[in-house]
Amino acid sequence: MDFAWSDQQRELLDAVDRFAKEQLQYDLIENDRNAVFNHDAWMKCAGFGIHGLPVSEEYGGLAQDPLTTVAALERLGYGCKDNGLLFSINAHMWTAIIPLVYNGTDAQKKKWLPGLVDGSLIGGNAMSEPNSGSDAFSLATTAVKKGAKYILNGSKIFVTNGPIADLLLVFAATDKSQGAQGISAFVVEKDSPGLDLSHKIEKMGIRTSPMGEVFFEDCEVPEENRLGKEGAGSWMFTRSMTWERGSILAAHVGTMQRLLETCIRYANERKQGGQSIGKFQQVATKIVEMKMMIESSRHMLYQFGWAAGHRKAVYAEAAMAKLQISESWVKCCEHAIQIHGGYGYMVEYEMERELRDSLGSKLYSGTSEVQKNIVASLLGL
Amino acid sequence: MSATLVLIELDRQQLKRPSLHAITLAQQLGESYDLLVLGSGLSEVAASLTGYGAAAVIVADDPALAEPLADRYAQVIAQVVEKQGATTLLASSSTFSKDILPRIAALLDAPMVTDVLALEKIASGFAYQRPVSAGSMLATVTVAGPRRVLTARATAFAMPEQGAPPCPIESIPVDAGSLPNGTQFVSREVRVSDRPDLAEARVVVAGGRPLKDRESFDRLVGGLADALGGAIGATRAAVDTGLAPNDYQIGQTGKVIAPELYIAVGVSGAIQHLAGIKDSRIIVAINKDADAPIFQVATYGLVGDLHQLVPELIAALKRA
Amino acid sequence: MKILVPFKSVPDPYASAGVAAKSVVNPFDEIAIEEALRIRERGEATEVVGLTIGPAAVDEQVRVALAMGVDRAIRVDDSRALDSYAVARILRAVVEKEAPEVVLMGKQAVDDDSNQAGQMLAGLLGWPQATFVSKIDFLENKSRAQCARETDGGIEVINISLPAVITADLRLNEPRYVSLPGLMKARKKPIDVMPGDAVTPRTTTVSTSNPPRRSAGTRVASVEELVTKLRQEAKVL
Numbered sequence: 001m002d003f004a005w006s007d008q009q010r011e012l013l014d015a016v017d018r019f020a021k022e023q024l025q026y027d028l029i030e031n032d033r034n035a036v037f038n039h040d041a042w043m044k045c046a047g048f049g050i051h052g053l054p055v056s057e058e059y060g061g062l063a064q065d066p067l068t069t070v071a072a073l074e075r076l077g078y079g080c081k082d083n084g085l086l087f088s089i090n091a092h093m094w095t096a097i098i099p100l101v102y103n104g105t106d107a108q109k110k111k112w113l114p115g116l117v118d119g120s121l122i123g124g125n126a127m128s129e130p131n132s133g134s135d136a137f138s139l140a141t142t143a144v145k146k147g148a149k150y151i152l153n154g155s156k157i158f159v160t161n162g163p164i165a166d167l168l169l170v171f172a173a174t175d176k177s178q179g180a181q182g183i184s185a186f187v188v189e190k191d192s193p194g195l196d197l198s199h200k201i202e203k204m205g206i207r208t209s210p211m212g213e214v215f216f217e218d219c220e221v222p223e224e225n226r227l228g229k230e231g232a233g234s235w236m237f238t239r240s241m242t243w244e245r246g247s248i249l250a251a252h253v254g255t256m257q258r259l260l261e262t263c264i265r266y267a268n269e270r271k272q273g274g275q276s277i278g279k280f281q282q283v284a285t286k287i288v289e290m291k292m293m294i295e296s297s298r299h300m301l302y303q304f305g306w307a308a309g310h311r312k313a314v315y316a317e318a319a320m321a322k323l324q325i326s327e328s329w330v331k332c333c334e335h336a337i338q339i340h341g342g343y344g345y346m347v348e349y350e351m352e353r354e355l356r357d358s359l360g361s362k363l364y365s366g367t368s369e370v371q372k373n374i375v376a377s378l379l380g381l
Numbered sequence: 382m383s384a385t386l387v388l389i390e391l392d393r394q395q396l397k398r399p400s401l402h403a404i405t406l407a408q409q410l411g412e413s414y415d416l417l418v419l420g421s422g423l424s425e426v427a428a429s430l431t432g433y434g435a436a437a438v439i440v441a442d443d444p445a446l447a448e449p450l451a452d453r454y455a456q457v458i459a460q461v462v463e464k465q466g467a468t469t470l471l472a473s474s475s476t477f478s479k480d481i482l483p484r485i486a487a488l489l490d491a492p493m494v495t496d497v498l499a500l501e502k503i504a505s506g507f508a509y510q511r512p513v514s515a516g517s518m519l520a521t522v523t524v525a526g527p528r529r530v531l532t533a534r535a536t537a538f539a540m541p542e543q544g545a546p547p548c549p550i551e552s553i554p555v556d557a558g559s560l561p562n563g564t565q566f567v568s569r570e571v572r573v574s575d576r577p578d579l580a581e582a583r584v585v586v587a588g589g590r591p592l593k594d595r596e597s598f599d600r601l602v603g604g605l606a607d608a609l610g611g612a613i614g615a616t617r618a619a620v621d622t623g624l625a626p627n628d629y630q631i632g633q634t635g636k637v638i639a640p641e642l643y644i645a646v647g648v649s650g651a652i653q654h655l656a657g658i659k660d661s662r663i664i665v666a667i668n669k670d671a672d673a674p675i676f677q678v679a680t681y682g683l684v685g686d687l688h689q690l691v692p693e694l695i696a697a698l699k700r701a
Numbered sequence: 702m703k704i705l706v707p708f709k710s711v712p713d714p715y716a717s718a719g720v721a722a723k724s725v726v727n728p729f730d731e732i733a734i735e736e737a738l739r740i741r742e743r744g745e746a747t748e749v750v751g752l753t754i755g756p757a758a759v760d761e762q763v764r765v766a767l768a769m770g771v772d773r774a775i776r777v778d779d780s781r782a783l784d785s786y787a788v789a790r791i792l793r794a795v796v797e798k799e800a801p802e803v804v805l806m807g808k809q810a811v812d813d814d815s816n817q818a819g820q821m822l823a824g825l826l827g828w829p830q831a832t833f834v835s836k837i838d839f840l841e842n843k844s845r846a847q848c849a850r851e852t853d854g855g856i857e858v859i860n861i862s863l864p865a866v867i868t869a870d871l872r873l874n875e876p877r878y879v880s881l882p883g884l885m886k887a888r889k890k891p892i893d894v895m896p897g898d899a900v901t902p903r904t905t906t907v908s909t910s911n912p913p914r915r916s917a918g919t920r921v922a923s924v925e926e927l928v929t930k931l932r933q934e935a936k937v938l
Contacts, residue, residue: 392854450859451823451829451830452829452830477852479816479820480832480852483817483818483820483824484823484824484830485824486786486817486824487789487821487823487825492903493785493817494904495814495817496814513909514811514812515714517912518909518910518911519912520813520908520909521906521907521909521910522904522905522907523904524905525903525904561827563828563861563862564831564859564860564861564862565861566859566860567847567858567859568858569852569854569856569857570855570856570857572855580853584937621871621872628851628854633811633814634808642931642935659912662937663931664915676920681918681919681927681930682918682919683920683923683927694927697924698928701938
């Protein structure tokens with residue numbers, strides 16, 4: 001395993017660093033309060049090349065390997081504080097772009113990938129249902145074939161990018177008797193008859209990433225929008241979910257690094273009793289703990305990225321990286337607030353938002369408990 | 382047949398007064414100097430230039446020179462330099478001189494120094510002090526060779542005295558047929574204003590981006606300028622956002638001014654802007670950001686909301 | 702139509718004080734590069750060639766130009782301190798070899814602020830020039846260019862025959878942000894390194910110094926106090 005960057009990787013990572021610093025600085029307090037998605041920043045990221053990092057060049061992407069991709073996202077998160085934007089980009093990349101890359105026909109890729117890469121199309125997926133969360137494959141949404149169309153009925157919840165999506169990858173049961181093997185995936189475009197994307201859901205954190213409920217009422221989807229074979233949905237979902245798990249928090253290794261640096265600066269500047277608070281062991285210990293959590297998160301992220309670029313089965317690496325980064329992110333936010341004392345609790349210091357943003361990471365893409373179950377089963381338990 | 386030739390700038394038949402400041406630099410060079418004007422219909426303006434101590438006023442008067450097209454002007458002026466045997470060609474810095482003089486320097490195979498602020502006597506003649514990097518540094522430059530071309534920062538040289546005995550006016554023939562023909566004049570924006578010229582005004586009021594819209598810019602910056610009988614300027618940001626036309630821009634790449642009183646309204650004070658104002662005698666800054674760099678150079682700083690303070694100031698000036 | 706874009710590597714003019722400024726493409730030249738690319742993108746030019754002068758270290762800025770979209774680049778290998786005239790001579794030699802229809806460059810480099818090289822190049826070549834340009838339109842089957850110029854008196858419009866030298870002012874355009882695909886592609890584009898004209902610079906900077914610092918004056922608390930100070934202390938009213 002070699003994590004020494006090549007010249008080309010270094011140039012790319014430095015460019016992402018600069019981009020985030022120069023192009024993605026804006027006031028977030030109001031956007032967070034009013035749950036505003038920054039479409040301009042979305043387009044800047046796409047134009048810069050973020051969305052297409054793992055996509056081949058023929059569709060406008062950069063064809064970067066998984067390791068370079070997660071390292072680039074880490075840099076993006078270091079410079080960009082808009083965790084909601086990052087979440088929307090991640091949902092778009094891992095739950096819309098990657099399934100298309102792996103499972104799309106040439107025609108499907110040609111139709112949607114260029115737009116998803118250049119940002120003109122916003123994607124997401126619709127999997128969770130009101131009565132199926134962690135038990136992902138017990139779907140009530142059905143798709144019934146009728147001539148050259150499928151007719152979808154049911155509803156989906158917690159759909160990231162739902163209210164702003166141009167297309168959603170929807171998982172629905174085509175054959176309920178087959179259980180997980182009876183699930184198929186469909187690309188549902190926003191103007192499909194019978195599709196209702198209008199229901200927004202208000203969240204505790206990552207508020208600048210729109211989330212919604214989606215309803216299908218005799219929603220018509222042309223047969224050519226089915227992704228993969230009938231019944232291949234759950235396999236497809238598992239495969240892209242592995243990518244999603246391993247990568248979705250990459251940016252927040254960068255976020256934690258930024259928090260660490262802020263805390264170190266504050267601990268050196270803030271004086272109490274005639275000395276900087278960093279000299280107090282209780283503060284220094286917290287900062288060292290943050291540092292340890294960040295380093296181990298980064299190593300697990302890179303290990304996932306490296307493994308994903310070299311072999312297919314990376315379930316354990318993905319689950320462990322997700323678990324480690326999410327738990328660390330929450331803990332780092334708590335530490336950062338504690339180190340800043342009363343100021344850290346104030347909106348103006350932008351740390352309470354980080355904590356609110358971080359908490360969801362223990363829930364989405366599989367709760368921490370689900371990640372532990374995966375690791376446990378891989379350990380033969 | 383003077384050693385120094387000073388190019389005087391006109392706006393059609395009107396004298397551009399800042400261009401006269403270059404005469405003071407010519408006087409500091411210590412040798413006799415001629416003044417040169419190009420254009421069409423110049424007898425009146427030529428006559429107005431005879432009292433500045435020049436050996437002669439040289440006039441190239443031809444309809445083909447009605448507009449200051451660089452290729453034509455450069456050719457005519459280079460010929461005058463050659464014919465007169467002048468060793469220094471100079472003019473006050475402006476878009477006019479910066480357009481034409483470097484071209485002449487190339488035709489004459491002569492070195493050029495832009496924006497001279499001061500002369501320094503050295504064994505071989507003079508060294509020239511000039512600003513670089515938006516005026517954050519001063520460079521002292523020497524030139525080699527028998528001839529040189531200079532532009533002078535008008536704000537660094539005083540307006541010359543007028544009152545010397547009138548000198549002769551020499552007309553030089555212009556062979557219109559031999560002039561380059563690759564450039565055609567199409568149009569020039571003409572803005573009629575009762576306000577004094579920005580480059581010469583005793584008082585300048587400049588506005589920045591916080592003015593928000595053109596109406597506020599005109600009402601507050603324009604209103605304050607009018608209350609003081611001054612000219613209007615703007616920052617690059619204000620021009621970029623369409624609050625003011627481009628020729629109002631002050632700074633490194635815009636105009637350099639040195640009025641008696643400069644009032645900065647909602648101007649943060651980027652180094653590129655400060656480069657254009659720091660020789661003003663009195664600088665007043667009105668800005669709500671107490672840490673804005675403009676306060677580091679302001680003679681008087683007033684921290685607060687310009688939308689409230691500027692109308693108050695206009696009212697106070699009108700009361701007085 | 703081929704456009705040649707000479708550009709200079711300068712210390713970052715927007716670097717924070719006290720921090721060692723890294724080199725960047727001169728902002729006015731960046732505007733010139735952007736304009737050349739837009740002209741090519743709207744189908745009026747077929748090739749945009751970047752040109753710079755300097756040692757191998759400036760290849761970093763050459764790659765920025767290539768990443769923006771310049772088709773290929775030439776670096777004249779010369780690490781001497783050059784004046785504008787020497788630069789113009791070096792540029793002329795490349796222009797004669799490349800035979801572009803348009804040379805498009807920044808109106809001045811923000812380090813030495815001389816504002817000479819483009820005009821000198823036009824003079825050496827005997828080509829028409831349009832300086833301080835904020836808008837370019839090609840006319841008459843691209844045999845002429847109509848250029849709006851930002852002059853002290855306002856916008857002036859001239860029409861020049863090609864080939865010509867055009868220098869860019871601030872408001873010609875807003876340069877694009879270099880993208881990752883651009884950076885990747887730039888790695889595959891050629892940089893030709895060639896020796897330059899051996900012309901000897903004839904201006905020499907013998908010393909530099911800090912300008913006299915203007916010190917901060919006083920804060921006034923009110924409009925009334927300001928007017929009083931202006932009247933009684935400064936005596937400007």
